[in-house]
Amino acid sequence: MKTLLLILITLASVTVYAQPEQIVLLRHAEKMKGKDPELTPQGQLRAQRLAILLAPLNPDRLFSTDYNRTRQTLAPLSKATSVPVQLYDPRALADFATQLKTYSGTIVVAGHSNTTPELVKLLSGEAVSIREDEFHKVFIVSWQDGKAVLEEQDSNE
Template sequence: MRTLILILVFMLSFSSLAMPESIILVRHAEKHKGVDPSLTQQGIKRAKMIAQMMLPYEPTKLYSTNYNRTKATLAPLADLIDTHISLYNPGKLNEFASMLKQQTGTIVVAGHSNTTPVLVKILTGREVSIAEEEFDKVFVVTFEDETAKLKVHSSNQ
């Protein structure tokens, strides 16, 4: 019986270690009009600002939807930290959130004005919004005793 209790305590301790340090969520930067548009000059500038803003967090994994604007938003960061951008399906946010919670390190996720608030809500239980003309919000989710904490920052400088 004592061995079983020790095993359970060890497993519970290990599971709490398997949480990410931070999950940082951003909306893609400013984009052109059209189907799967690229970033505007202002968007390229913001993507570079986001990359610099993320460096102190020491990101270990990057995720983007499979759209030019989200991938381009994370591209400067991927170059700086010499890693690739993994793709996620914005239509399966519950599954994606569960997968994120099982990872370690700091994760940066680029999404959209309609998906990023949903992902924040799934991860934290908190309602947030992003207006169509807003590109500067940065949502930092941290976990303390498996409880999600949320801080909102701006990528404007």
């Protein structure tokens, strides 16, 4: 009985302290104009390049806002990894950040020039920015000794 109790306590504590290996956050690729625009040809190429760059990370979850440009940015990665894209509400980023921290593995999140920096800040405590004409920045939040570590990469390289 004591052994069973010890196993249950150990499993419960693992669940409580579970957190992602890394969360990759990026802005959608280049978009056309208009309401809920799709990706431009350049944006479609960037989405393909992102799939090539991120597929080796073996993402466990993909998240996108419910807009054409963000869903289309993750579509090639979803196809390459057979991981479905789940939707999140960009108006509830604090709740979403809390939710993300409960998952394990690698997570990729596509957002916008205003929501991605806010989500990076909620997850890492560090401020970043994305200009309206920037589509190349990729932010990776990981944890070392329980502390968030932020790394910025360039999808153009």
